[in-house]
Amino acid sequence: MTHIQTRNASVSAWPRLWLGQPLGQGNVLAFVLVVVLALLVLPPLLVLLRISFTEFHAGFREGGFTFQHYVGLIQSNTLFRSTVNSVLFAALSTVISLIFGGILAWLVERTDVRFKPLAFLTSVVSMGTPYILYVTGWLFLLGKAGPLNRTWFELTGSPANLFEVNSLAGMVLVEGFLWSPLVFLLLSATFRAANAEMEEAARMSGASVADTILRVSFQLARPAIVALALFVFIRNLEAFEVPALVGIPGNVSVLTTEIYRGMKHMPPDIGFVSAYAMVMVAVIAILLHYYGKLSDRAERFASITGKGFRPRPFRLGRLRWLGGGIILFNFFIVLVLPLGAIFWMSVLPFVQPIRPSAFRAITWENYQRVLTDSYYWGLAGNTLIVAGTVATLVVALTFLTGWVVARRKRGARIIDQLVTVPLVFPGLVLGIAMLQLALRAPVPIYGTLWIIILGFIIRYVPYGMRYSFSGVLQIHTELEQAAAVSGANTREMLFKVVAPLLVPALASGWIFVFLIATKEMSMPLLLAGAQSQTIPVAMFELWTSGQSGEVAALGLIWAAAMTVLSASFYALTRQASAATFGK
Amino acid sequence: MKPSLKIEGLTKIYASAGTGPKGGVNDIDVDLPAGTFFTLLGPSGCGKTTTLRCLAGLEMPDAGRISVDGRILFDDASHTFVPANHRNFGMVFQSYAIWPHMSVFENVAFPLRVAKDRKFSSTEVKEMVERALNTVSLSGYGSRPATQLSGGQQQRVALARAIVRQPKLLLLDEPLSNLDASLRDEMCTELRRLQRETGITTIYVTHDQTEALEMSDKIAVMEAGRVVQCASPREIYRAPATMFVADFVGSTNWFEGQVAGREGRDLLVRVGDGVTIACRTDRPIADSGTVRIAVRPEAITVHGDGAAINGNGNRLAGKIQSVGFLGSMTRYVIEAAAWRCLVFEHRDQQFAEGMTVSLSFAAEDALVF
Numbered sequence: 001m002t003h004i005q006t007r008n009a010s011v012s013a014w015p016r017l018w019l020g021q022p023l024g025q026g027n028v029l030a031f032v033l034v035v036v037l038a039l040l041v042l043p044p045l046l047v048l049l050r051i052s053f054t055e056f057h058a059g060f061r062e063g064g065f066t067f068q069h070y071v072g073l074i075q076s077n078t079l080f081r082s083t084v085n086s087v088l089f090a091a092l093s094t095v096i097s098l099i100f101g102g103i104l105a106w107l108v109e110r111t112d113v114r115f116k117p118l119a120f121l122t123s124v125v126s127m128g129t130p131y132i133l134y135v136t137g138w139l140f141l142l143g144k145a146g147p148l149n150r151t152w153f154e155l156t157g158s159p160a161n162l163f164e165v166n167s168l169a170g171m172v173l174v175e176g177f178l179w180s181p182l183v184f185l186l187l188s189a190t191f192r193a194a195n196a197e198m199e200e201a202a203r204m205s206g207a208s209v210a211d212t213i214l215r216v217s218f219q220l221a222r223p224a225i226v227a228l229a230l231f232v233f234i235r236n237l238e239a240f241e242v243p244a245l246v247g248i249p250g251n252v253s254v255l256t257t258e259i260y261r262g263m264k265h266m267p268p269d270i271g272f273v274s275a276y277a278m279v280m281v282a283v284i285a286i287l288l289h290y291y292g293k294l295s296d297r298a299e300r301f302a303s304i305t306g307k308g309f310r311p312r313p314f315r316l317g318r319l320r321w322l323g324g325g326i327i328l329f330n331f332f333i334v335l336v337l338p339l340g341a342i343f344w345m346s347v348l349p350f351v352q353p354i355r356p357s358a359f360r361a362i363t364w365e366n367y368q369r370v371l372t373d374s375y376y377w378g379l380a381g382n383t384l385i386v387a388g389t390v391a392t393l394v395v396a397l398t399f400l401t402g403w404v405v406a407r408r409k410r411g412a413r414i415i416d417q418l419v420t421v422p423l424v425f426p427g428l429v430l431g432i433a434m435l436q437l438a439l440r441a442p443v444p445i446y447g448t449l450w451i452i453i454l455g456f457i458i459r460y461v462p463y464g465m466r467y468s469f470s471g472v473l474q475i476h477t478e479l480e481q482a483a484a485v486s487g488a489n490t491r492e493m494l495f496k497v498v499a500p501l502l503v504p505a506l507a508s509g510w511i512f513v514f515l516i517a518t519k520e521m522s523m524p525l526l527l528a529g530a531q532s533q534t535i536p537v538a539m540f541e542l543w544t545s546g547q548s549g550e551v552a553a554l555g556l557i558w559a560a561a562m563t564v565l566s567a568s569f570y571a572l573t574r575q576a577s578a579a580t581f582g583k
Numbered sequence: 584m585k586p587s588l589k590i591e592g593l594t595k596i597y598a599s600a601g602t603g604p605k606g607g608v609n610d611i612d613v614d615l616p617a618g619t620f621f622t623l624l625g626p627s628g629c630g631k632t633t634t635l636r637c638l639a640g641l642e643m644p645d646a647g648r649i650s651v652d653g654r655i656l657f658d659d660a661s662h663t664f665v666p667a668n669h670r671n672f673g674m675v676f677q678s679y680a681i682w683p684h685m686s687v688f689e690n691v692a693f694p695l696r697v698a699k700d701r702k703f704s705s706t707e708v709k710e711m712v713e714r715a716l717n718t719v720s721l722s723g724y725g726s727r728p729a730t731q732l733s734g735g736q737q738q739r740v741a742l743a744r745a746i747v748r749q750p751k752l753l754l755l756d757e758p759l760s761n762l763d764a765s766l767r768d769e770m771c772t773e774l775r776r777l778q779r780e781t782g783i784t785t786i787y788v789t790h791d792q793t794e795a796l797e798m799s800d801k802i803a804v805m806e807a808g809r810v811v812q813c814a815s816p817r818e819i820y821r822a823p824a825t826m827f828v829a830d831f832v833g834s835t836n837w838f839e840g841q842v843a844g845r846e847g848r849d850l851l852v853r854v855g856d857g858v859t860i861a862c863r864t865d866r867p868i869a870d871s872g873t874v875r876i877a878v879r880p881e882a883i884t885v886h887g888d889g890a891a892i893n894g895n896g897n898r899l900a901g902k903i904q905s906v907g908f909l910g911s912m913t914r915y916v917i918e919a920a921a922w923r924c925l926v927f928e929h930r931d932q933q934f935a936e937g938m939t940v941s942l943s944f945a946a947e948d949a950l951v952f
């Protein structure tokens with residue numbers, strides 16, 4: 001969930017100058033990488049495509065070629081409604097997280113606002129916390145038993161809720177808050193890299209503060225903001241946690257929940273579901289294409305705005321307290337309230353409103369159960385094995401692909417394109433594709449951790465690539481050429497010169513992939529067998545079966561552990577950017 | 584003439600957050616007549632940018648007073664601070680700060696578009712921008728996107744933007760440091776011409792002493808946050824006020840020795856066994872103790888061993904240590920009385936490494952510190 005750039009445009013334009021490169025090794029490396037990537041990323045796409053055009057007899061037996069699934073899709077009355085819902089949901093929550101996260105990022109990076117550390121604390125904790133935990137927290141806060149509706153009930157005595165959380169509005173609100181920490185992190189990088197002299201030049205030209213912000217600061221950040229908006233929009237289209245937990249109980253269906261419903265139907269109409277999924281994949285592919293163009297433009301802007309100048313913060317003057325208020329508001333809405341709500345749930349045997357009588361029921365039983373039951377330890381073990389293996393393999397693979405693409409070696413173009421393919425899959429859709437592959441696989445991997453690991457590797461290769469690619473770009477080519485001149489072959493140069501220099505970038509990539517692998521629920525949801533559940537999946541099932549107390553206790557303990565990791569991620573990336581921008 | 588820019592006791596101290604020394608500037612005094620090309624010269628980190636930014640209003644000074652044409656822009660005593668956008672100064676930043684989302688024309692027109700004191704009609708804007716672009720030899724470039732400019736062109740656009748509104752003061756922060764050598768020479772001449780033509784009082788910041796000597800009417804040499812000498816380029820070079828100035832501006836040969844007495848207006852300094860240098864000085868210097876003597880390389884003449892030397896200046900015996908042929912002149916490193924001297928000779932006379940020679944220079948050229 002980082003900014004992914006497509007770099008195809010620039011790759012071919014450069015002549016390939018291989019000075020002193022032993023050609024043989026380069027070719028073997030490129031060939032191996034292309035084959036490995038193709039074997040990873042193409043089968044899920046192909047299997048869905050094939051199934052969506054295959055006739056099924058008696059629900060299982062495959063027959064001939066057919067258009068019937070697509071015809072059925074068009075005729076079904078759910079497609080139109082869920083598409084409209086999906087677009088509304090994605091667009092509105094994008095707006096919320098962008099406004100919220102954007103204002104916050106600007107305040108923290110470019111002004112002398114108070115409470116800056118709180119903004120970072122909020123995003124660091126939220127990076128380590130499973131989405132589903134947040135969602136359950138907000139569900140409680142905004143739900144019938146939550147303080148909002150409860151106070152309304154006490155005041156008016158009316159049984160109708162003041163705010164109905166299981167609605168499109170509720171989904172938008174929760175999803176918007178969910179994404180704002182990430183928007184904050186990404187935009188603060190943009191604002192941090194911006195050249196303060198651009199704004200000062202406007203001031204010297206006679207522009208007022210408002211003119212400067214509107215005509216220069218905002219305009220300079222606009223390409224980055226627009227690209228980020230499209231990116232968040234795509235992620236919201238693919239979102240599953242919020243639509244499933246908030247939308248399904250309120251009968252608000254979006255594309256992903258429709259697909260999920262189709263899978264849960266007995267027997268699953270896999271052809272219809274695949275057709276549904278292919279439509280989503282096609283739409284996302286188109287959006288990603290535009291995203292690539294937009295972010296290229298943002299990059300061009302960034303290269304001109306330059307960097308390396310110590311940004312000097314705007315003085316907010318009397319507005320300083322308003323800015324501080326916004327940061328505090330964010331801290332409470334995104335961190336304190338949901339986690340507080342979860343804590344409340346975790347110390348009660350069942351969900352109750354916050355009122356004096358409930359305090360008598362407070363118990364540590366949920367924590368005791370979570371910490372002593374071997375089921376939960378098994379979950380933690382599964383999750384750590386999956387995330388650790390996935391992060392390691394993704395980093396190892398993308399170290400090589402990142403280098404080949406960044407250095408425009410032979411095969412760079414096709415490798416770059418293959419790497420971006422997994423971005424078209426919503427997590428749930430990739431889950432379906434992996435499930436179908438597992439069912440058809442010659443080896444019995446259905447229901448094991450391996451299929452989940454494989455799915456995650458495919459899903460996160462683009463993210464790993466992002467880290468290694470930009471890491472390699474920071475290394476001066478002459479360092480590699482010096483190794484070649486000293487007599488090192490490609491392999492020695494890669495492992496003795498490039499890899500050690502890349503360690504900070506690769507470590508950031510590793511932690512990032514590890515964290516999102518421990519958080520994601522939608523892809524493993526359909527893949528997990530009884531023995532191969534991960535923590536988010538188990539939390540989802542516990543929550544839907546009403547065991548909110550254990551979900552909350554488990555989630556809090558897990559989030560605390562992951563926060564330590566995400567704090568180290570944050571420290572690493574700050575350090576890397578300090579080295580680049582000299583802060 | 585009425586003083587145009589007056590800075591009194593300007594102080595700005597950055598309390599350093601971490602370890603390391605504090606930065607900033609201390610007690611700066613400057614008084615400039617209108618139309619001066621004034622240069623702040625000093626090594627990196629000495630506070631030139633800080634001074635300039637205080638002038639611009641981008642930084643809030645801690646103490647002092649700044650006024651332009653009698654209008655007070657900053658005064659800590661009366662708590663006056665005119666914000667940057669109300670000062671009507673032009674400024675060229677080190678990175679040029681050309682806005683990539685605007686065309687060349689829009690970049691230059693920006694100061695006119697945001698002007699609060701008066702509204703410019705679109706024909707006026709067009710005219711003034713054309714004139715400014717013309718002044719920097721960029722006419723016809725108006726419709727270009729700012730993203731398609733070379734470094735030199737970006738700099739010209741920045742300059743055009745800075746002068747389009749006929750500012751009271753033009754501030755330039757190391758504008759040539761990002762250009763390559765040949766472009767730098769060209770822009771150097773160009774800047775000087777532009778300043779002469781427009782007559783705008785200009786404050787120029789650089790760490791390059793050749794630029795400073797060549798362009799300025801007046802130079803302030805800064806060291807560690809203070810102005811150590813403020814004078815014309817000639818005076819700075821000929822009569823540096825401190826050892827730091829002598830060292831920083833131009834190259835200098837240093838001798839160290841004991842004061843041995845006076846002879847008329849000259850101070851006699853023993854710099855080695857039986858070697859005495861006479862220095863003409865008006866400064867009150869004690870008749871004993873250790874002093875340092877600075878002699879510019881071009882003040883020294885090299886003579887073959889035993890050649891007759893006329894005049895009654897200083898004479899030192901020396902031995903050639905190395906010879907460097909530079910085309911228009913020859914550079915000698917000579918050891919004289921245990922001190923290393925650098926000498927430039929234009930004459931076609933040739934001395935080889937290891938030869939014994941005599942050095943001569945006038946007492947006026949030997950500066951005592």
Ligand SMILES: Nc1ncnc2c1ncn2[C@@H]1O[C@H](COP(=O)(O)OP(=O)(O)O)[C@@H](O)[C@H]1O
Nearest residue numbers: 597605606607626627628629630631632633634
């Ligand atoms: N915003 C700032 N915060 C802290 N120290 C600063 C800041 N700006 C400049 N300094 C310090 O003040 C001193 C003078 O800096 P500057 O005026 O930029 O020097 P110059 O332009 O002559 O190279 C330096 O030691 C620098 O580190």
Ligand SMILES: [Mg+2]
Nearest residue numbers: 628631632633
């Ligand atoms: Mg500077």
